Amino acid sequence: AAPKRIAVLPGDGIGPEVMAEALKVLTAVEKISPARFATETHLIGGAAWDAHGVHFPDATRAACGKADAILFGSIGGPTAESDKPKWANAERNALLGLRKAFTLAVNLRPATVYPMLASLSPLRPDIIAQGVDILVVRELVGGIYFGAHTTDGDRATDVMEYSAAQIRTALKFGFEVAQKRRKHLTVVDKANVLDCSRLWRRVATEMAPSYPDVVMDFMLVDNAAMQIIKAPAFFDVLCTENMFGDILSDAASVLPGSLGLMPSASLGETVHLFEPSGGSAPDIAGKGIANPIAQILSAALMLRYSFNMEAEARLVEDAVSAVLADGLRTGDIALKGQPTVGTAQMGDAIVAKM
Amino acid sequence: AAPKRIAVLPGDGIGPEVMAEALKVLTAVEKISPARFATETHLIGGAAWDAHGVHFPDATRAACGKADAILFGSIGGPTAESDKPKWANAERNALLGLRKAFTLAVNLRPATVYPMLASLSPLRPDIIAQGVDILVVRELVGGIYFGAHTTDGDRATDVMEYSAAQIRTALKFGFEVAQKRRKHLTVVDKANVLDCSRLWRRVATEMAPSYPDVVMDFMLVDNAAMQIIKAPAFFDVLCTENMFGDILSDAASVLPGSLGLMPSASLGETVHLFEPSGGSAPDIAGKGIANPIAQILSAALMLRYSFNMEAEARLVEDAVSAVLADGLRTGDIALKGQPTVGTAQMGDAIVAKM
Numbered sequence: 133a134a135p136k137r138i139a140v141l142p143g144d145g146i147g148p149e150v151m152a153e154a155l156k157v158l159t160a161v162e163k164i165s166p167a168r169f170a171t172e173t174h175l176i177g178g179a180a181w182d183a184h185g186v187h188f189p190d191a192t193r194a195a196c197g198k199a200d201a202i203l204f205g206s207i208g209g210p211t212a213e214s215d216k217p218k219w220a221n222a223e224r225n226a227l228l229g230l231r232k233a234f235t236l237a238v239n240l241r242p243a244t245v246y247p248m249l250a251s252l253s254p255l256r257p258d259i260i261a262q263g264v265d266i267l268v269v270r271e272l273v274g275g276i277y278f279g280a281h282t283t284d285g286d287r288a289t290d291v292m293e294y295s296a297a298q299i300r301t302a303l304k305f306g307f308e309v310a311q312k313r314r315k316h317l318t319v320v321d322k323a324n325v326l327d328c329s330r331l332w333r334r335v336a337t338e339m340a341p342s343y344p345d346v347v348m349d350f351m352l353v354d355n356a357a358m359q360i361i362k363a364p365a366f367f368d369v370l371c372t373e374n375m376f377g378d379i380l381s382d383a384a385s386v387l388p389g390s391l392g393l394m395p396s397a398s399l400g401e402t403v404h405l406f407e408p409s410g411g412s413a414p415d416i417a418g419k420g421i422a423n424p425i426a427q428i429l430s431a432a433l434m435l436r437y438s439f440n441m442e443a444e445a446r447l448v449e450d451a452v453s454a455v456l457a458d459g460l461r462t463g464d465i466a467l468k469g470q471p472t473v474g475t476a477q478m479g480d481a482i483v484a485k486m
Numbered sequence: 487a488a489p490k491r492i493a494v495l496p497g498d499g500i501g502p503e504v505m506a507e508a509l510k511v512l513t514a515v516e517k518i519s520p521a522r523f524a525t526e527t528h529l530i531g532g533a534a535w536d537a538h539g540v541h542f543p544d545a546t547r548a549a550c551g552k553a554d555a556i557l558f559g560s561i562g563g564p565t566a567e568s569d570k571p572k573w574a575n576a577e578r579n580a581l582l583g584l585r586k587a588f589t590l591a592v593n594l595r596p597a598t599v600y601p602m603l604a605s606l607s608p609l610r611p612d613i614i615a616q617g618v619d620i621l622v623v624r625e626l627v628g629g630i631y632f633g634a635h636t637t638d639g640d641r642a643t644d645v646m647e648y649s650a651a652q653i654r655t656a657l658k659f660g661f662e663v664a665q666k667r668r669k670h671l672t673v674v675d676k677a678n679v680l681d682c683s684r685l686w687r688r689v690a691t692e693m694a695p696s697y698p699d700v701v702m703d704f705m706l707v708d709n710a711a712m713q714i715i716k717a718p719a720f721f722d723v724l725c726t727e728n729m730f731g732d733i734l735s736d737a738a739s740v741l742p743g744s745l746g747l748m749p750s751a752s753l754g755e756t757v758h759l760f761e762p763s764g765g766s767a768p769d770i771a772g773k774g775i776a777n778p779i780a781q782i783l784s785a786a787l788m789l790r791y792s793f794n795m796e797a798e799a800r801l802v803e804d805a806v807s808a809v810l811a812d813g814l815r816t817g818d819i820a821l822k823g824q825p826t827v828g829t830a831q832m833g834d835a836i837v838a839k840m
């Protein structure tokens with residue numbers, strides 16, 4: 133079979149360091165499967181600005197367009213420098229550019245507590261013990277992100293808009309992934325205020341009979357923000373529009389205790405993108421101490437969703453669980469006083485478990 | 487002095503029960519101060535629908551217009567009946583009607599952990615121990631709530647809009663209340679996506695020099711949703727636009743462990759409205775077991791913000807703290823096995839402490 137072409141976009145901050153570990157893992161996958169990966173590394177974000185004066189260069193876009201999958205690191209510079217053109221809106225420009233260019237319509241962000249790391253969670257132990265395993269399915273190319281943005285002197289306007297077709301794309305994925313999980317889909321909206329939300333409810337209500345095995349319910353976004361904290365075990369799949377998904381997926385992603393553990397996938401029609409949920413962490417960049425697990429698990433999602441390599445994806449996920457069970461900890465997931473390992477040691481240990 | 491005219495709107499569910507206790511407290515205040523209260527009770531919500539076929543009758547609106555303050559209970563019916571005209575959008579119709587009619591531009595929602603109830607919080611004890619005392623200041627008559635809402639077949643649109651003047655009203659209150667607190671104002675927005683948010687940043691940046699004693703910072707809404715859970719001690723005053731405020735004030739309000747404790751104030755130009763943060767709890771309505779504290783603390787906020795009776799407001803707040811310190815608990819704030827009191831007993835105990 134032809135090798136799978138992967139556009140590798142390490143980006144800024146800790147991106148290149150954690151990406152190196154994900155690439156080690158992919159090399160290890162090649163050793164135990166017939167799959168071959170052809171990776172091509174390209175600039176994005178601040179790194180691209182230095183070379184080309186833009187955050188999302190045409191060359192990067194073209195390479196992504198030819199790839200079978202995009203493996204993305206992270207973007208962003210030090211907060212203190214956020215006004216400099218190199219960094220100003222680097223993340224926005226690159227991510228929204230990619231989402232629009234490849235119609236990455238559905239974003240998946242799991243929030244799963246690893247039992248051996250449960251004490252890192254900001255939630256009370258008895259709440260965690262009820263189980264936290266949420267998959268946020270976020271619509272990613274509609275809503276207020278891509279409607280018109282206008283400023284006219286002392287007035288500003290942003291337009292949220294949805295078509296039934298856009299909503300159906302996200303909900304279809306939500307229903308289908310719920311069928312493979314605990315068969316519970318919660319559609320989150322603000323239907324008591326927004327016409328867009330009422331359209332979401334209409335479309336969801338039309339689709340539900342096609343998924344008789346899935347229990348679907350509606351929840352208002354303000355209530356969802358409470359339940360994620362008070363009763364996270366309620367949720368299985370949470371599907372929502374772009375802006376609410378931005379907020380709620382971040383809220384859910386802190387429940388496991390470290391963003392450094394959480395991968396994400398953005399699914400498009402022709403190509404998907406995979407990236408850690410966390411950011412570029414410029415404060416620890418270049419020190420070799422960042423946690424590579426989110427990047428490695430993002431590569432596992434790539435194996436699953438882009439290459440249909442479920443067994444290999446599980447193998448990677450199991451290797452991650454195994455090193456965590458062994459007590460291996462980078463600084464972000466270590467308890468006070470616990471010994472820590474660096475980025476490369478963590479990556480090597482995961483490879484060794486495969 | 488002329489008596490203070492209070493429009494009392496008990497509403498639905500537990501509203502009338504908890505309102506009765508707040509009125510007891512106001513009667514107690516009359517005994518220890520020269521202030522006199524003239525209360526007039528009016529229908530709103532489902533109760534108003536039964537009598538007049540609308541959720542916000544003209545008579546109620548007229549009474550509120552003549553009042554010096556509005557004391558509001560709660561609105562809403564059983565979830566299973568939420569499609570019936572009596573209940574469909576009852577809360578939305580009544581609350582948005584009141585906000586619009588009286589330009590209730592600034593909403594205040596405190597989230598404060600009572601030390602003796604800290605174990606009720608869904609957060610880990612060591613996070614709570616760092617202190618949770620957040621005041622959410624939410625813009626209440628602008629944004630996507632009051633922009634155009636349009637549905638055209640398979641397309642829907644909602645418009646978020648802000649004027650600099652609207653933003654200034656909310657931020658002015660935010661800066662001023664921060665001056666009376668820990669002098670830290672966090673302005674929450676999505677300035678990397680929304681023009682409205684960039685206008686918020688512009689206005690906030692213009693205003694900041696007038697409040698040199700306040701440390702102001704900006705935070706993106708997705709990050710704020712994380713920090714409220716991970717590091718709530720970071721926040722003092724959190725000021726934001728209408729929709730983000732809806733979501734974040736609900737998230738913050740669960741940190742203290744019971745919504746039944748949290749009051750709110752909605753400040754207008756001519757009249758203010760005070761209401762519990764929680765809802766109508768139809769499942770426990772009529773049983774005499776609802777927690778009246780949020781309603782009583784809402785009355786205390788009325789004394790403070792509408793009648794400038796700071797000493798009396800504190801007296802009520804201290805009485806609430808005292809009964810909690812004594813171990814009095816309604817069901818919502820009782821630990822497993824702890825004995826509980828009913829709505830009226832709690833109200834009477836608070837009055838007795840005054």
Ligand SMILES: CC(C)[C@H](C(=O)O)[C@@H](O)C(=O)O
Nearest residue numbers: 223224227228378678679708
């Ligand atoms: C950088 C920003 C535009 C982006 C978003 O809001 O979608 C980010 O927060 C995310 O969630 O990927």
Ligand SMILES: CC(C)[C@H](C(=O)O)[C@@H](O)C(=O)O
Nearest residue numbers: 324325354577578581582732
């Ligand atoms: C009932 C609803 C319209 C309202 C809002 O979203 O403002 C409520 O959630 C609130 O926060 O008071």
